[in-house]
Amino acid sequence: MVQVISKCGEPTIPRPMAAFGLREGRFRVELSPTPVGLRQIGDPFSIRVRPLSAVRQGHSDPRQSPPILTFRCLFQRFDLSMRVAFLSNESYIGWLRKKVGNGLILSPSVGAVIHDHQGRLLLQEKSSGEAWSLPAGGIELGESPQEAIAREVMEETGYAIHIHGILGVFGGRTFRYTYPNGDQVEYVVTLFQCRIIDGSGIPSDAETKSTRYFGRHEMPELALPYPKDDLFRAF
Incomplete structure (x- = not known):
C-alpha cells in the first residue's frame, strides 16, 4: 500500500517504495487525476513524489525532476472524508485472488x-x-x-x-x-x-x-x- 494523500501534504513513503528508487523520508505527493476522476477499476493514475526538503527550498532544477509512479485503480470508489487516502499498486492477479481464492x-x-x-x-x-x-x-x-x-x-x-x-x-x-x-x-x-x-x-x-x-x-x-x-x- 502507498500512502499518497494527507491534509498536511507530507506523507511518509513506506519501505516498499525503495523499489522505485525512493529512500525513506518525508515527501510531498501529488496525485493525477484526483481520486474523484478515477471512475472504474483499471483507470490509470500517476503519483509525483518530491522530497519535502526540496519543496521547502523551492528547488525547480529540471535535472532533479521528481519521479512519476504509475498505478492502476483497484477501488470502485474513494472515501474522500478520510484524512489519508491509500491507493494500491497491487497486481491485477493479486486483486483477483482476493475475489476467487x-x-x-x-x-x-x-x-x-x-x-x-x-x-x-x-x-x-x-x-x-x-x-x-x-x-x-x-x-x-x-x-x-x-x-x-x-x-x-x-x-x-x-x-x-x-x-x-x-x-x-x-x-x-x-x-x-x-x-x-x-x-x-x-x-x-x-x-x-x-x-x-x-x-x-x-x-x-x-x-x-x-x-x-x-x-x-x-x-x-x-x-x-x-x-x-x-x-x-x-x-
Whole structure:
C-alpha cells in the first residue's frame, strides 16, 4: 500500500517504495487525476513524489525532476472524508485472488526468449525454490503484451530489451501450474524473441534469486513446457 494523500501534504513513503528508487523520508505527493476522476477499476493514475526538503527550498532544477509512479485503480470508489487516502499498486492477479481464492484462473501472460552471443538461453531462478523459468509474467490491466514483456524483463533481470518478434502463443491444460501456496493458474503465454539493449543486469523483483544462460543440452526443467525448438530458434 502507498500512502499518497494527507491534509498536511507530507506523507511518509513506506519501505516498499525503495523499489522505485525512493529512500525513506518525508515527501510531498501529488496525485493525477484526483481520486474523484478515477471512475472504474483499471483507470490509470500517476503519483509525483518530491522530497519535502526540496519543496521547502523551492528547488525547480529540471535535472532533479521528481519521479512519476504509475498505478492502476483497484477501488470502485474513494472515501474522500478520510484524512489519508491509500491507493494500491497491487497486481491485477493479486486483486483477483482476493475475489476467487486459490481456484483455477486463466492468466494472459508473456514470456521472453533472450539469447547471448553463444546462442544460450537466459533463465530466471526463483527465490521460492520453484523450477527455473523464462523471464515472464502476467499482463496488467490496460497494458499491452509488448509493454508487459518489457516491464517483466526489466523487473526480473534488470535488462532493457528490443522485441524482435513473436515466437508463438502457448496455453491449454499443459500450461496449468500450481504455486507452492496452492494458487492454480492456466497460462496463455505470448512468447517474444527479444535482445538486450541496455540495463544493469540487477533484478528489482524479489522473486528473482539469480539469472543465468543455458545451452540447449544443459537446460534445467522449466516451470512450463515450452518446446525447445522454439526456445533455441535462431534469429
